Amino acid sequence: MTDHRPDAGQPVTAVGEVRAGGSPDGGRLDYGGPWRRVSRKYVGVVVAESIVTGVVLAGISLFFALVIGAWFGWWMLGASVLVTVVLLVVAPRRARAIGFQLRDDDLLFRQGIMFFRIVAVPYGRMQLIDINRGPLARVLGLSDLKFVTAAASTGVSIPGLPAAEADKLRDRLVALAESRRSGL
Amino acid sequence: MSEAGGGGAQRPVAPAAVRRAVEQLTDGKWHRLHWASPLLKGGIAFIAILAFVLANLRERLVELVIGQTGGPAGPGGGGRGGGGGGDAGRTFNGDPISAIYETGFTGVAILIVIGVLLLAVALFAVAWRMHSFRIGADAVEVRSGVVFRHNRQARLDRIQGIHITRPLFARLFGAARIELNVAGQDAKVELSYLGSRQVDELRRELLRRASGVQRAEAAAAVVAATTRSSAPLSAAGTSAGVVGAAPAATTSSPAEQSREAGILNRRVQELLGPELDLDAAPPESVVKISPLRLIGSLVVSEFTLVLLLVVAALFFSTFVLHRYFILFLLLPSVLGSLGYYVRRFSKAARYSIAATSDGVRVGFGLLSTSNDTLPPGRIHAIEVTQPILWRPMGWWMIRINRAGHASGRGGSSAPHTLLLPVGRLADVEKVLALLLPGLAGADTQGLVMEGLVARGRAASGFSRAPRRAQWLRPFSWGRTGLARTDDAVLLRTGFFWRRLTVLPLARLQSVRVSQGPVRRMLDIAELHFNTIAGPVRAELGVIDRRAAVAVFTEVSAAAVEALRADGSHRWAS
Structure with a gap:
């Protein structure tokens, strides 16, 4: 894991497998570079979300099984328990899979293990930055930072940043965007 | 303060006069919209009310005719204000007009109607007076509203497109709507309505200001701007040349000049010699679509395929299976889908696209025409x-x-x-x-x-x-x-x-x-x-x-x- 230096545009620690389209690695998409990871505490948020998902799914299953009396209700319950367990098992990896890089002129963001994606957004494309704090994230002192561009499909939302760091990162991104501003 | 509608009358106005009017509009002071704007904006409501009244009268007329053939003759009657005229005074139970007539309050009713009309006109007039706009060097500002004041300002360099619409109803009054689109949800400045003739010239002026030519001019750096921009614009210039060459009709010297000169040069020429009105003639359309091809393209579409399938299914269910409820269920929507063709056609009919000095202009519309300019x-x-x-x-x-x-x-x-x-x-x-x-x-x-x-x-x-x-x-x-x-x-x-x-x-x-x-x-x-x-x-x-x-x-x-x-x-x- 890496520390969280908001002012670091340069490599902090070379976490992340540097495999930019190189070695034979079973078709796995990856991208090299010094990825900065989100806070370790963010695992707690992912775990909580997984549990909530599991409870909701189990509730729906129980509703089918007990109230409606559908035959597949118990199967659904089993499946939702399984899904929850899998989610809980991969939660640390999911949290670790989120990363970002502040490159010279653009922000790189990665997410996902099974459904992996990387987005590159030039700083000059920033329209606004949102900082959201959910209830659990607030307890853990974390913030979500959302980088909004004119394209809705950009969808860069960096979760699990320590609150102070999120604020610093926002200020830095705004400054970067200001210095590279252009038309739409 | 001269309102925008002043020069927008139907009489032919020389381009110079139009230009003067536009100069006046863009002088940075507050101006008002076309005098008929309230009427045009309320046009749909107006037509709806008219249709409602007419429908009511028609009912009365029908009843009159039926009454004459079957019923006994009524107790005389003269011309009546609200009714269909002719033989009236029949016992129209529940009909307010006859009720008013029979109770003898005709005069009062007419007064009330006139009063309401006057009030409406007065309100519209006040709203019209309070609705004004001004066009400055780099922004457009609109303020409106009587009770709740509303002010909106848009920067000209953020314009994403200028859209001119001439709805059928407004065309009768020689008015047009101009819409400046900026990026964002519902982010536009709408000037509805202005004089139809001024709108095109106004757009040109707005785009000229948005383009930054004025700034360059103010900095006395027009020449520098030309040299600096000539490289990226040369491609555009040559394409404009192709465009100019394509239509055979343009034989005038301005067209030839435009063929040789790049976009910016043309604009600079225009600045230097204001009498030489290069863009006064409507730009020749580069591409035109024949109505037949347009109809063909609409008919040969996936939509038609689906429609045919649905119709076939309807036939099958009705005449083979003898189940009629599906027919009743689906027939209205099938008929309604025919409207889709009409809409698509009327929107795309009379399509034309051409290059102007400030971007690509696309025009279309059968009855309500509109055209859209996309700056580079x-x-x-x-x-x-x-x-x-x-x-x-x-x-x-x-x-x-x-x-x-x-x-x-x-x-x-x-x-x-x-x-x-x-x-x-x-x-x-x-x-x-x-x-x-x-x-x-x-x-x-x-x-x-x-x-x-x-x-x-x-x-x-x-x-x-x-x-x-x-x-x-x-x-x-x-x-x-x-x-x-x-x-x-x-x-x-x-x-x-x-x-x-x-x-x-x-x-x-x-x-x-x-x-x-x-x-x-x-x-x-x-x-x-x-x-x-x-x-x-x-x-x-x-x-x-x-x-x-x-x-x-x-x-x-x-x-x-x-x-x-x-x-x-x-x-x-």
Whole structure:
């Protein structure tokens, strides 16, 4: 894991497998570079979300099984328990899979293990930055930072940043965007 | 303070007079709209009320006729204010007009009606007086509202397009609506209505100010601006030359000059010699669509196929199965869908597209005409596409993504993303020649045309997906590919619905590369190029993983570079 230096545009620690389209690695998409990871505490948020998902799914299953009396209700319950367990098992990896890089002129963001994606957004494309704090994230002192561009499909939302760091990162991104501003 | 409608009367006005009126409009002081604006804005309500009244009267007339043939003669009657005239005074129980007549309150009723009318007129007049606008050097400001004051200001260099509409009703009054679109949800400044003749000139003036020419002039650096901008604009200039050469009708010297001079030179000439009105003549349309072809393109569509299937199912259920409820259920919507054709036709009829000095102008509309000017650099993505049913005819259509429109907004006010409703390859070529300059280099067009025409996987210049991609794209894998030029990315996809997308890098918002479990097994990735929301979706579903990473690296760097070099928000300075 890496520390969280908001002012670091340069490599902090070379976490992340540097495999930019190189070695034979079973078709796995990856991208090299010094990825900065989100806070370790963010695992707690992912775990909580997984549990909530599991409870909701189990509730729906129980509703089918007990109230409606559908035959597949118990199967659904089993499946939702399984899904929850899998989610809980991969939660640390999911949290670790989120990363970002502040490159010279653009922000790189990665997410996902099974459904992996990387987005590159030039700083000059920033329209606004949102900082959201959910209830659990607030307890853990974390913030979500959302980088909004004119394209809705950009969808860069960096979760699990320590609150102070999120604020610093926002200020830095705004400054970067200001210095590279252009038309739409 | 002279209102905008002053010169908008039906009498012919010399261009010089129009220009003077526009100069007056753009002097930075507050002005009012066309005098008929309240009437035109309330036009629909007005027509609805009129229709309601007429419908009521018709009922009365029908009743009168039936009454005359069957019933006993009523107790005399004279001409009546509200009624249909003629023999009246019958016992129309429950009908307010007869009730009023019979109780003898006709005078009072007429007074009340007149009073309400006067009040309405007064209110509209006050609202009209309070609604004013001013056009400054770099912003347009509108204020309106009587009780709740509303003020909106838009910067001219943020204009994404200027849209002029002339609804049928407004055309009768010689009025037109001008709409300045800026990016954002419902972000527009609407001046409805102004004099129809001034609107075109006003648009020119607005675009001239938006382009930054005025600033350059103010800095006494027009010449410098010319030399600086001549390199990027030379492509545009030559394309304008092609445009000028295409229509045979233009033989006047201004046209010849415009053929030789670039866009900016022309504008500078215009500044230096205001008497030489180069753009006074309406620009010759480059592409025209015959109504027959338009109708053909609408009839030969997937929509028709579905409609035919539904009708066939209806016939089957009615005449073979003898189940009638489906008929009653579906017949109204089938009939209603015919309206779709009418709407599409009336929207795309009389289509024309041409280059002007301040961007591409698209005009269309059968009864309510509208035209739209897209300043340079306002197009975020271009897509040339061909539904499979059009292939025998060799028809294509061109759509674009542009800012300043709410994607959900329907109806006639929806912005025009369909830049070529239907056209042959030659038309596509001409339209692209209009759109691409200022977005992408000259080599792009050749690539596009090649990508469109080349059969299967023969298109050179385009990469293509590896053979293993056919698990995901059984037909189109050979056509799924990408090409790069210095300032644009071109995507070529689709087997049944052939599609070619041009993405100017200077407008690209972000790039995304992604991969799910299936693609991982195939060593394949997915590329998305995110632009402003619109009908064009720029994505490449299958691409070799390493190629994807390479393209991602390259394009994200190039996009930054293009963004830095981009100055199209002031396209002339």
